[in-house]
Amino acid sequence: MELSHVICEKRTYSKQYDTHDHAYGQLLFPLQGGMEIKLTERNIHLEEKYGFFLPPGCLHTFRATSRNEFLIVDLPKYVLTPEQQDEMYFELTEQWTAIRFLLLEELQNTGASSTDLTYLGRYISKKLQKKVARSIQYIHEHFPSKLTIEQLSQMENYHPAYYSIWFKKQTGMSPATYIQHVRLDEAKRLLTETSSSITTISNEVGFDYPSSFTRAFIRYEGISPQMYRKTFQKDK
């Protein structure tokens, strides 16, 4: 059954719920305790400081892991965009915490559902669209450090073997190749925009040895870093 408006309420979950799906999307914020969400392709352990979005039609099972209370927002299809087909596990950033606060305020003032929530629902929908997978965001923020598949797959709650397949679906390339591209693109920028030595740049983008950097660079770009700088460096 399709909802006619956004519904926001507090719910408590017990040990085991039947596997089911619904025609609307659902946003879950833990207020107290946590639970396990079983999906076809993955298991999520949802706990405080994280939130979760279940897209419409996504088969799932809830199982409480402790005494709990959740803030649930049911988002009818008309506030969502057709692209919002993927589930999303996200950290409660300041923004998300603010959204949760607003929802709780709204809940206290007007009760379980209100047409006013439609605007907030649309805002949330937009926010969900912009979210990049946690591990991909992490790669962009930490590419100079040592990144392992183990570490990245944990962020998405996937098995490392399955993570590679999932990552390829998201980006079109393997995690290792993607990290390499991020590093070498930054190296290209540093080569043309700074006068740092190649040894320094190689360290800054995450290579332990300049010889490894040079080889990787030639594989990627077809020419050596020095040649690249000579060809593309902006006039000083």
Add this chain to the structure above:
DNA sequence: CTCTGGTCTCTAATTACCGT
């Protein structure tokens, strides 16, 4: 200082298999 080339080690990707 930069790059090349060699060897060795280790990790990620793939595959085959197993349990549900």
Add this chain to the structure above:
DNA sequence: ACGGTAATTAGAGACCAGAG
């Protein structure tokens, strides 16, 4: 049939020596 795990393998990086 599907996802997890173990075994296998290819390729990348570490490290060193040496040339320009």
